[in-house]
Amino acid sequence: MAAVDAFFVLWRDRLVESGFRAGCPMVAVAVETNDDARQLARSAAVVCARWQEALAALFVRHGLTEERSRRLGAFIIAAVEGAVIMCRAEQSTARSRQPPPKSTTCFSMPCATAPPVNPGPSRSPQPRDLVSSARRSRHALARPP
Structure with a gap:
């Protein structure tokens, strides 16, 4: 769960450094697209699917x-x-510093106690991988899927 925690911290830091102007371009595209730009919404869906994977x-x-x-x-x-x-x-990060809700704690418990399953030669995605994916996604949003 350290990678997930680091991803939250990364966004919190970006928000503070930008004076709360930074935001995720994927959300902006998904929320603001209209019938004339459906390919943008499809691109945002592809980005979400990649992050989820x-x-x-x-x-x-x-x-x-x-x-x-x-x-x-x-x-x-x-x-x-x-x-x-x-x-x-x-215009505040106060909520992001609160303890996680019980459901999140329950989700994370098996991760903390279970050994990695067949880790093989590949490595786990790191926070920087998710950040790099987010940066690449900005460019992907401009192209139709």
């Missing part, structure tokens, strides 16, 4: 089932994106 792979390597890993990946993406929106709206 990366997170799911991380969780599977740490002992969660594939189904639970996909659901948890979607939950974390929604939590990060929602946290960015809330912090921008409130």
